[in-house]
Amino acid sequence: MxxxxxxxxxxxxxxxxxxxxxxxxxxxxxxxxxxxxxxxxxxxxxxxxxxxxxxxxxxxxxxxxxxxxxxxxxxxxxxxxxxxxxxxxxxxxxxxxxxxxxxxxxxxxxxxxxxxxxxxxxxxxxxxxxxxxxxxxxxxxxxxxxxxxxxxxxxxxxxxxxxxxxxxQYHWFNNGYRDFDDFLARFSSRKRKNLRKERRTVADQGLTLERLSGDQVSPELWRFFFHCYQITYAKRSGHGGYLPEQFFSQLAQTMPEQLVLVLARHEGEPVAAALNFRGDNTLYGRYWGCIREYDFLHFEACYYQGIEYCIEQGLARFDPGAQGEHKIQRGFEPxxxxxxxxxxxxxxxxxxxxxxxxxxxxxxxxxxxxxxxxxxxxx
Structure with missing residues (x-):
């Protein structure tokens, strides 16, 4: 009973x-x-x-x-x-x-x-x-x-x-891809060319991106990420978000192995960040924000970096969060x-x-x- x-x-x-x-x-x-x-x-x-x-x-x-x-x-x-x-x-x-x-x-x-x-x-x-x-x-x-x-x-x-x-929703699935180009090989020629142009535009603006595990993120970078998080919610709904800064700093101490932060820099200065959580076979994209707008940076930080991470780590799926029909043309399946x-x-x-x-x-x-x-x- x-x-x-x-x-x-x-x-x-x-x-x-x-x-x-x-x-x-x-x-x-x-x-x-x-x-x-x-x-x-x-x-x-x-x-x-x-x-x-x-x-x-x-x-x-x-x-x-x-x-x-x-x-x-x-x-x-x-x-x-x-x-x-x-x-x-x-x-x-x-x-x-x-x-x-x-x-x-x-x-x-x-x-x-x-x-x-x-x-x-x-x-x-x-x-x-x-x-x-x-x-x-x-x-x-x-x-x-x-x-x-x-x-x-x-x-x-x-x-x-x-x-x-x-x-x-729209999720990405890993069909045993060797690398990002192997994934793009599934695209039609025109769609493949468009996506490569987006990634090239990001680089041409002087932006560099890196993926950091939770234990590689300094307290200063966590503060920067939280500032980005608040900016996103302020633009979207007029408030600073549901989660306080202490929530993220506590997770950085208790579950760093499941945190993956994508950091974008311009001339060495952090300008955007996207936080993902890692499960056993899935990457979950959760929060993003930027202090300045750059063409296609959102797609690079929130989607393409996550796809590359899944391919490198052998993860089966990338769940980038709710909404967003623009994900479909970038290979996220409904x-x-x-x-x-x-x-x-x-x-x-x-x-x-x-x-x-x-x-x-x-x-x-x-x-x-x-x-x-x-x-x-x-x-």
């Missing part, structure tokens, strides 16, 4: 207990990543991200964990449910708080329910799916949401009665991402299910069109 408990801080679980289940293959479920979010105040009740982590126990032993949060808004999730919240409000019901299982501010597909080695993962998931709705109803929460699971796990949640939602949802109100649940059915058809048509825009030669 499985039992569910909740922890209001990850420190209540402890690093050894958490990491025994979560491992380190996927950087964003590591204790040190989630703990840094809490310890630096990036997630807290006052920011609308109250930690509420799920613990699955059997015979008194924790056999599963799932990072969770009670949300009082829908910012920082990248699976947009504002219309659902508005519909609840218009009918006099409260959508918030809701219970969210996700990695804050991180639209990167990966494990959410982390299960002990040797445990029956399907049985644990089924027990969680069976018990969570009663828990949600008992605490007066409108809904629960599981964001950016892998496809197989999302299908399991759906089989257990959770609605499934899909969305598009893929589906998955989320699962359960709403306590039956009428709203049916309405959302109908919406998701129609949205799914639209996204399937969009992906088919997007695939036709890939730069690769016909095979």
């Amino acid at each position: 499985f039992e569910l408990e909740f922890a209001d801080t990850i420190a209540d679980v402890g690093q050894d207990a958490w990491d025994t289940l979560a491992g380190s293959a996927y950087p964003f479920t590591r204790y040190c990543f989630l703990h840094a979010l809490e310890q630096t105040g990036a997630v807290a009740a006052k920011s609308g991200w109250q930690p509420h982590h799920l613990l699955v126990k059997r015979d008194g032993q924790v056999c599963g964990v799932m990072p969770g949060y009670l949300k009082s808004h829908s910012y920082g999730e990248y699976v947009f449910d504002w219309a659902w919240a508005d519909a609840y409000h218009r009918y006099g019901s409260e959508y918030y708080p809701k219970l969210l299982f996700a990695i804050p501010f991180t639209p990167a597909t990966g494990p959410r329910l982390c299960v002990a080695e040797g445990s029956d993962r399907d049985a644990v998931l089924a027990a969680v799916a069976n018990q969570l709705p009663d828990y949600v109803a008992g605490m007066g929460v409108s809904s629960l949401h599981i964001l950016f699971s892998d496809a197989d796990t999302a299908d399991c949640w759906q089989a257990e009665g959770f609605s499934q939602r899909v969305g598009p 893929i589906l991402t998955y989320s699962n949802h359960w709403l306590a109100d039956p009428a709203f649940a049916r309405a959302v299910e109908d919406f998701l059915d129609r949205e799914r058809d639209h996204i399937a048509a969009y992906l088919s069109e997007a695939e036709s825009l890939l730069p690769f030669k016909a095979e």
